[in-house]
Amino acid sequence: MTKHVIIIGGGIVGCMTAMELRNQGHQVTIVERNQIASQTSGESSWAGGGIIFPLLPWQYSAPVNALTRTGADAYRALSQKLLLDTGVDANFAQSGFLLLPKFDTEAALTWCQQNHVAAQTVKASNFGVQSLSGENALWLPEVCQIRPPYFMQAMRKWLEQHQVNMLEHTQLVPLQQVSELHTWQTTNGETLHADQFVVTSGAWSFELLKDTAAKLNIKPMRGQILLYQPKENLQQIVYREGFYMIPRLDGYLLAGSTLEDVGFDSGVTDQVRIEIQAKAEAIMPSLKDQPVIKHWSGLRPGTPENLPTISAHPTIKNLYLNTGHFRYGLTMAPASAKLITTIMAGETPQLDASPYLCAQ
Ligand SMILES: Cc1cc2nc3c(=O)[nH]c(=O)nc-3n(C[C@H](O)[C@H](O)[C@H](O)COP(=O)(O)OP(=O)(O)OC[C@H]3O[C@@H](n4cnc5c(N)ncnc54)[C@H](O)[C@@H]3O)c2cc1C
Numbered sequence: 001m002t003k004h005v006i007i008i009g010g011g012i013v014g015c016m017t018a019m020e021l022r023n024q025g026h027q028v029t030i031v032e033r034n035q036i037a038s039q040t041s042g043e044s045s046w047a048g049g050g051i052i053f054p055l056l057p058w059q060y061s062a063p064v065n066a067l068t069r070t071g072a073d074a075y076r077a078l079s080q081k082l083l084l085d086t087g088v089d090a091n092f093a094q095s096g097f098l099l100l101p102k103f104d105t106e107a108a109l110t111w112c113q114q115n116h117v118a119a120q121t122v123k124a125s126n127f128g129v130q131s132l133s134g135e136n137a138l139w140l141p142e143v144c145q146i147r148p149p150y151f152m153q154a155m156r157k158w159l160e161q162h163q164v165n166m167l168e169h170t171q172l173v174p175l176q177q178v179s180e181l182h183t184w185q186t187t188n189g190e191t192l193h194a195d196q197f198v199v200t201s202g203a204w205s206f207e208l209l210k211d212t213a214a215k216l217n218i219k220p221m222r223g224q225i226l227l228y229q230p231k232e233n234l235q236q237i238v239y240r241e242g243f244y245m246i247p248r249l250d251g252y253l254l255a256g257s258t259l260e261d262v263g264f265d266s267g268v269t270d271q272v273r274i275e276i277q278a279k280a281e282a283i284m285p286s287l288k289d290q291p292v293i294k295h296w297s298g299l300r301p302g303t304p305e306n307l308p309t310i311s312a313h314p315t316i317k318n319l320y321l322n323t324g325h326f327r328y329g330l331t332m333a334p335a336s337a338k339l340i341t342t343i344m345a346g347e348t349p350q351l352d353a354s355p356y357l358c359a360q
Contacts, residue, residue: 004026007021075144098139120141147249173185201323212313227294255277301324
């Protein structure tokens, strides 16, 4: 049966959920308080680095890795499909991931072996990268990246082509407790009707739902990133102790990012710029002469253990949650969208959905 579904939030998670629902033949509206696929105040998806891999997966639980793995596996075909359908190239690239010491070599190698992820210990100098210690680096050649602003543009175009209704510059008010949801008010007094609603509002999800789901543990975690255009670029993503550099296909280089608990402040700071520059120059000394082209931030939907909520609302019928993807929403989005739409259809998902239930 065709349903009308309203999705609240047009980041990667909302857009991917819309795509799944549209593919199932439903009528879909995305409500976005800003503009989909643009850099506005704090949204995470435009701002993200675009590494399609959970940095150090051996540090995460099986439910987190189940989503990142399934999501990552979908990206090559998804990017090709978007290019074919929309003409927008999301710059999907298998750049590989060079992990510089210090890290837990044994845990890393064991995890990679158990999960069939190619990994090889190497000398960082063989990759033209400065290593502060003489210890070996780890090379993960299969790790991929996308360019988030381009990916979001491709998604937006695909959704337009497939008649997904986009209500932009429209904000929904915080929800009050009801037993069944059929309508939701906008901040300018309009009443929106639907058969089902999905909250994909990222860092703002708790503000929207706190009167109905007090245990939903999501808060903004700011990340700042710098952009360079170096004369000579890296050939692979490089990571050292919480810091990464991502070379883009057209010669740009990203360096970041921070994990800051500063509420909904989506500004950038000189102090962080200086810190990131120092870390980048330690890996790539030639950056000392290079200006920072751009400096931005995004508010991640921060959650304990990086575990998102992908489930029906615990008490309100017709309401679903797909939110709280924290550091890996880009990577997880395809798997997460598939999971929530399977739950909404009342079908049995392939992934065990129990770890992502909304606490009551
Ligand atoms: C610096 C940085 C680097 C990152 N790097 C990576 C990476 O390399 N790989 C990776 O996998 N992930 C990365 N991430 C994380 C990833 O970007 C996020 O997990 C993901 O974007 C979350 O997507 P989302 O759609 O849930 O949230 P968002 O993109 O924030 O979208 C939520 C949307 O909801 C809208 N909204 C909120 N409230 C309302 C309302 N009341 N009414 C209407 N609309 C509303 C907002 O305007 C917003 O557009 C990074 C994040 C940052 C900040």
